[in-house]
Amino acid sequence: MPTYLIERNIPGAGDLGQDQLRDVAMASNKVVADLDVPYTWIRSYVAGDKIYCVHETEDVETIREHARCGGFPADLVVEVAAEIGPQTADG
C-alpha cells in the first residue's frame, strides 16, 4: 500500500494543548474506523504552524476523504517515493 506525506497548515498548531491533541487524535481514529477501507495512520509531527502526517492507504482520494470527514486541512498530499536514513548509506 502506498505511503503518503500530508502537510496541514494550522496556524498555532505548535501551541495546541494535550487535551486538544487528544481530541484531534480521537477524531482521526474515528474517521479511520468509519472509512471502512484499509487505512493506517502511522505518525504525525506537530511543528510551528504545521502538522505533518504519514498515512498509508490505497489512494490520494481516500487521504482527502479522511481529511474532509475529520475536519483536517490537507494542503499538500504527496506519495512517498522512497524512505532513507543513515543505514541507507550502508546498502
Place this chain on the structure above:
Amino acid sequence: MERQGELAALESWLGEARAGVGRLALVAGEAGIGKTSLVRAFCDQHADAARVWWGSCDALSTPRPLGPLYDIARMARGVLSSLMAGDASRHDRFSGFLEALSWPLQPTIAVIEDIHWADEATRDLLVFVARRLADVNALMVVTYRDDEVSGDHPLRQVLGSVATLTVARRLLLPRLSPSAVSALAAARDADGQQVYRVTGGNPFFVTEVLAGGTGQVPGTVTDAVLARAGRLSRSARSVLEAAAVVPDRAEIELVRTVAAGDTDAIEECVQAGLLLATDRSLRFRHELARLAVEDSIPGTRRPGLHAAVLAHLADQPAGDPARLAYHAEQAGDREAVLAHAPTAGELASRLGAHREAAAHYERALAHSEGIEARVRAELFEQHADQCTAIDEEAAALRSYDGAVAAWREVDDPERTATVLARRAYALWGVGRNDEARASVEDAIALLESRPPGLALATAYTYSAHLHMLARQIPQAIELGQQAIAIAEDHHDVALLGRALNIVGAAQWFVDPDQAEVTLARALEAAHRSGDDTIVGVVMRMLGSGSGEVRRYDVADHWLREGVRWCAEHDLDIHGDYCLAWLARSCFELGRWPEADQVATDAAARPSQHTPTRIVALTALGRLRVRRGDTGADEPLTEAWDLAHATGDLQRLWPAAAGRAEAAWLAGRAGDIPGLVSDTFELAVRLGQAWPIGELGFWLWRAGELRTPPEGAAEPFARQIAGDWRAAAEAWERVGCPYETAVALADGDDPDELRRALTILGGLGAAPMADRVAARLRGLGVHDLPRRPSRATASNPEGLTGRQLEVLGQLVEGRTNTQIAAVLHISPKTVGHHVSAILDKLGVADRREAARLARDHGLIET
C-alpha cells in the same frame, strides 16, 4: 451569475471566524433568489479549508423539532451525533452543538437553510448559539425568505434578538439586473427583455424559463416547471410525483418503492434538471418546483401516494414521528395519525418546540372521536399545556374543558383536580377571575376528603397564586403553607420551590423580613430541582417584590442577579422583566441617567412582554415628568392603557401616580381625582400600603383628602398629616432623594428649602426645582444656585445604562475581570459590552474609549 460581492462578504466573515471571531451571516431574499446556490458555491470553494455542516428546515406543515440539528449531527458525528440520538436534554443538545462548533484545526461553516420554516426549538437554538458565538472559530450561515417574515411571524422576534449582536452580519440578495438577464437569455437565443418582464429578474424563474428552450416564454414559474415535467416519460413522471409529496427529504429507496420506478426513470428526472441526487436522497432543484409538481397531482391520487410513503417509512427503523404523522394525515389514515401524532407531540414538547407539539396534539384530537376516554383525556391535557406554553389561552381553555370532562368520565379525581387547577390559572390569564376561583375551588373540593397528595398540593399552590395576584394576602399564605407541607412530605422540590415562591411573594406585603427568608428557601429548592426557569422566576420575585415595598438594597442585588442569570439561561421574559424593574428602582433611588438608559433598553426588548413594557414605560414616563423633558405623555399613556387592560393594582398604581404628578407639575391639579380615584379605591379595598399612600398623597394635593387614609405607608402618611420634617427623614431612610426633597419643599425653613433645591439640582429635576426656587424667592432669599440642567445631556452615541457603567469602569482603567467583580456579571459579558462600546464610539481600543468618555463628558467623574 453576478454574486461576486456576496461571495466576497462571506469570505471575509470566514476569515474573521478563522481568526477566532465567530460570525452569524443572515442571508435573506425572496424564494428563488439564489440563497442556496450562493451558500453552496461558497461552501464548495472552501470545502478543503473549513468543515462544512449543512442542515435544512423543511416545509412539512409541522416541521421536525430540531430537524436541522439532526442533519448536522449526521455530518458532524462524534459527541453531537450521540447526543442527538439519545435522550439528552435540550440544553445539553444546544451546548453540545456549540462545543462541536469549536475545532482547533479549521474553522467550521454551519449552514441552516430556510429558517422561515424553523420549528420553535430550532429558533431557540439560533438565539442560544448567536449569543455565544463571539469567540468561537465558526461561521454560522442561515438563509430565509425575508418577504415571508412579516407581521407576527415567529422568526421576527429571533431576528430582532440576534440582529443587534456584534457577531451578526446581514446579506440581502437582490434580483438580477435587466442586463444580466439579457446576457443569460442571449446565450439561449431568447428575448432578454421579454424574459426580464415575465420573471422580474428572479434567478430561479429565469433559469426555468430558459431551460424550456422553445423560444416561447411561459407566464408563471409553475407553467415553466410543468412544461419541463411534461416532456418526461411516464415512469419518470411518477418518480417526480413521488418525490413531490415528500416535503423534507425523499430517500432514493422511498421514491423507488412509491413510484415503482427504476434507476433509469430517476436518472431521467436528474438529466432533465428537475431533481438533484445527493447523499442517497433526491430533492427538487427548488421548493418552488416541488410545490408546482405537488399541486399538479390530482386530489384523488394524492392520499394514495401519501399512504405509500407512510407504509415505506413505517417499515424503516427509528422513523421520525413528525414525518409519519404528516403523511398519515395526508393519507387520511386515522389510526396512523393516532399512533404517530402523540409521539411527535411528546418529542417536540421535550425539545421545547411547543408550537409544533400543540399542532401534533391538535391533529390527534381531530381524529379522536370514539377512542378510549383515558387516552382522549391525556391528549386534551397535553394539548392544553402546550397551548398555555405558547400563550394560546382560548385553545388551551377549550382543551382543559375537554380534559376535565374526559377525566370525570373515567372517574379519576386526582387528574380531574390537577387539570381544574391549571385551568383556573389559564382562566385568570384571560381575565375570567370568578370562573378561575370556582375552578380551583372545585379542584380542592374533589380532593380534600382524600389523603393529601401531590394533586392537592398543586391545587393549593394555584389557589395561593390566584389569591396572591388578587392581593388577598392571608389566604395566599395559608394555602401556600399547606402546599409546602405536602410537597416536603413527598420530597417534590420543584413543587416546593413554586409554593415557597408564592408564599414569599405574599409575605412582602405583611412581613418583608420573613419574605426574604422564604424566598431564599424557594431559591434553594429551585436550584435543587434543576429547573432553571423556576430559579429565574424566584429571582424575579425577590427583585420586584422587594422593590415594590421599597427595600432597594435587596431589590438592586436580585434584579441585577436576575438579569445575569436569565441572560445566561436564555430566560428572556423573566430577564427583561428584571431589567424593567431595575429601571424603576434606579428611578426611585435617584439614579436617573441609568434609569433612563435601562428603561429605554427594557421597553425596546424584542420579547415585547406586556408586564415588562408597563414597568419600563412607566419608569420612563415618570422620569421625563420629573426632569421636565418633552415626550413624557406618550410612554405614560401607553403604560396606563396596557395596565388598564390587566386590571391589576400593581400595574395600575405607578402609572396613575405618574399621570397625577404630570398634571400637578403642569398646574392642572383639578385633573388629579379623575386620574387616580378608581385605582386609589382598589388599593384601599386590597389594603396595600404603598399605593394607598402614594395615590392618597395625590388626592390630598388635589384637595380631595384632608387626613392620611388608613393603612397608608409611613412617609406619605406623615407628609399628608403635615409633618414634612418627619416625612423627609422617613424618605431619606428609605433611600428616595426626590421624595425627600418634595417633603422638605412643603416646609417654610429656608435652610431646608435650600437643601431641597440642592437635591433637586443634583437630580436634574427642573420643574420641582423651579417651584422650590419660587418659594425661596417668596421668602426673600435671592442668592439661589443656577437652574439645573440635565445631568447627562450628552450621550449622543446611545450607549445603554449597562454600557455607560462599563465605560465608567474603563475610565477607571479596570480590567474585564475587575469590572465583572464590581458589576456582578461574567468577564465574558463584560467583553461583549466592551466590544459594543467600541463599536458605538467608533474607537479601536479601551484606552481610546476612556479618553473619549472623559473628553466628551459621557461619564461623570
